[in-house]
Amino acid sequence: MPGRKPYYLTTPIYYVNDKPHIGHAYTTLACDVLARFKRLDGFDVHFLTGTDEHGQKVEKSAQAAGIDPQSFTDEVSQNFRDLAKAMNFSNDDFIRTTEERHTRSCQALWREIETRGHIYLGSYAGWYSVRDEAFWSEDDLSTGPNGEKLAPTGAPVEWVEEPSYFFRLSAWEKPLLEYYERNPDCVAPASRRNEVISFVKSGLQDLSVSRTSFGWGIPVPGDPKHIMYVWLDALTNYITAVGYPDVSGAYARYWPADLHMVGKDILRFHAVYWPAFLMAAGLEPPKRVFAHGWWTNEGQKISKSLGNVIDPLRLIERYGLDQVRYFLLREVPFGNDGDFSHRAMVNRMNGELANDLGNLAQRVLSMIAKNCGAAVPRRGRLTDEDQALLDAAAAILPKARDLMDRQLFHEVLETVWQVVRAANGYVDRQAPWALRKTDPERMENVLYVLVEALRHIAILMQPVVPNSAARLLDQLGVSGDQRTFAHLTGANALSPGAPLPKPEGVFPRYVEAEEGAA
Numbered sequence: 245m246p247g248r249k250p251y252y253l254t255t256p257i258y259y260v261n262d263k264p265h266i267g268h269a270y271t272t273l274a275c276d277v278l279a280r281f282k283r284l285d286g287f288d289v290h291f292l293t294g295t296d297e298h299g300q301k302v303e304k305s306a307q308a309a310g311i312d313p314q315s316f317t318d319e320v321s322q323n324f325r326d327l328a329k330a331m332n333f334s335n336d337d338f339i340r341t342t343e344e345r346h347t348r349s350c351q352a353l354w355r356e357i358e359t360r361g362h363i364y365l366g367s368y369a370g371w372y373s374v375r376d377e378a379f380w381s382e383d384d385l386s387t388g389p390n391g392e393k394l395a396p397t398g399a400p401v402e403w404v405e406e407p408s409y410f411f412r413l414s415a416w417e418k419p420l421l422e423y424y425e426r427n428p429d430c431v432a433p434a435s436r437r438n439e440v441i442s443f444v445k446s447g448l449q450d451l452s453v454s455r456t457s458f459g460w461g462i463p464v465p466g467d468p469k470h471i472m473y474v475w476l477d478a479l480t481n482y483i484t485a486v487g488y489p490d491v492s493g494a495y496a497r498y499w500p501a502d503l504h505m506v507g508k509d510i511l512r513f514h515a516v517y518w519p520a521f522l523m524a525a526g527l528e529p530p531k532r533v534f535a536h537g538w539w540t541n542e543g544q545k546i547s548k549s550l551g552n553v554i555d556p557l558r559l560i561e562r563y564g565l566d567q568v569r570y571f572l573l574r575e576v577p578f579g580n581d582g583d584f585s586h587r588a589m590v591n592r593m594n595g596e597l598a599n600d601l602g603n604l605a606q607r608v609l610s611m612i613a614k615n616c617g618a619a620v621p622r623r624g625r626l627t628d629e630d631q632a633l634l635d636a637a638a639a640i641l642p643k644a645r646d647l648m649d650r651q652l653f654h655e656v657l658e659t660v661w662q663v664v665r666a667a668n669g670y671v672d673r674q675a676p677w678a679l680r681k682t683d684p685e686r687m688e689n690v691l692y693v694l695v696e697a698l699r700h701i702a703i704l705m706q707p708v709v710p711n712s713a714a715r716l717l718d719q720l721g722v723s724g725d726q727r728t729f730a731h732l733t734g735a736n737a738l739s740p741g742a743p744l745p746k747p748e749g750v751f752p753r754y755v756e757a758e759e760g761a762a
């Protein structure tokens with residue numbers, strides 16, 4: 245699309261050994277909000293998510309389920325597509341690593357790296373964790389309660405000894421450090437960037453990139469007894485999806501990616517191995533990797549064995565989709581760890597969505613329905629206070645742009661909320677219900693200022709609460725083609741006299757079931 249700036253962002257591709265849970269929903273949600281924001285801001289967005297279907301971990305899960313890995317991955321991958329639908333994710337593509345386009349891309353990347361002299365054949369003897377799909381050195385390990393060896397993640401490890409191809413990672417220490425140096429924003433938040441830099445400075449060992457002891461994966465070109473290391477396979481998805489090895493069309497437009505969003509658990513793979521693989525193939529490393537924090541459930545680590553895995557579909561059923569979307573990005577400063585609790589969820593949805601914003605809209609729109617002939621009120625001369633509220637609403641966008649580019653979602657929402665709170669203060673001070681008798685003209689003016697402020701708020705909230713914001717915009721009489729950020733100007737302000745539909749509440753309250761009731 246000529247004229248529009250490209251913006252390419254990706255989620256991790258999720259392992260299909262398990263059903264999607266709140267952590268997966270969280271990462272993709274953050275990307276979805278950013279993708280929607282950028283589209284409304286005029287960018288040509290390419291938003292990718294998908295599933296990571298090869299490797300020993302998936303092979304084992306398929307065996308445990310008693311089916312062949314392909315049927316197993318077909319089934320579980322579908323759960324992630326269903327989640328995307330249920331969460332209203334707007335991804336432009338969904339990649340599966342078992343697709344033909346991906347095999348072609350991985351083998352081409354391998355050949356490129358090998359031709360340039362960065363892959364050699366050797367043999368691996370060391371520890372491997374299937375759960376992490378990662379190699380660990382002796383120094384990394386600790387001893388578990390039964391004397392068993394454990395990876396730093398707590399995962400069990402096994403001793404592996406087999407022929408293996410190696411990637412000459414040790415040679416990429418200096419180029420990687422230069423890459424971080426030249427691109428101060430390429431790893432975020434800053435604390436994570438420092439961790440990555442000290443990891444690389446502590447010295448890099450060559451990385452085993454093929455295995456011969458199992459079969460579920462992409463064969464090494466020219467030596468099909470070897471299966472590519474699942475992380476080399478998985479990371480390559482980001483270029484497969486833009487057409488690699490064809491570097492003309494979508495690749496030329498979208499690569500390097502503007503953002504890889506990941507959880508902190510997989511930062512090393514994205515901020516160290518991936519840029520090294522790319523540079524070794526003569527390709528550009530990504531512009532930015534953001535590692536967000538970890539969710540716990542009512543203070544406890546989320547794990548299958550504790551039986552406290554949070555199913556996003558249940559949350560949607562209980563609290564409502566937009567409520568869940570809002571909560572996840574509002575509750576926790578993005579980048580930090582967060583805790584999911586019923587109480588925190590209800591506080592946010594009732595206190596902020598239902599009270600602050602929902603009541604404001606409902607109050608203003610029902611006064612208009614009753615007192616202004618169900619049409620946009622007339623606009624008179626603006627007082628300083630009127631102007632101040634309209635200026636505050638107009639000032640959200642430039643701030644939100646900057647915050648979104650730094651993935652500070654909670655601060656974007658706080659910026660919008662400052663105006664929501666200001667509008668509530670304004671309505672209380674102006675008391676349009678009292679003006680109805682004393683100065684109906686002024687009442688119309690006040691209500692006009694409020695609906696115009698609401699128009700800004702609703703347009704800006706679309707990325708986070710798309711369905712509710714659309715309903716609010718319907719009630720403000722804003723047509724579907726007037727809802728982008730380009731419409732956040734005075735020239736597109738609501739037209740006095742335009743008819744408005746009957747108002748109805750947009751953000752329901754959560755009502756606790758009676759004590760003792762089911």
Ligand code: ME8
Pocket residue numbers: 255256257258259260266267268270271296478479480481505506507508509510537538539540546
């Ligand atoms: O690692 N809190 O896939 P995966 C927050 N296939 N985020 C969480 C979370 C939690 N409790 N649990 C999971 C893989 N996540 C590889 C990725 S990419 C080329 C390959 C999110 O299914 C978070 O984004 O184990 C984390 O990084 C990701 O799920 C791990 O998903």
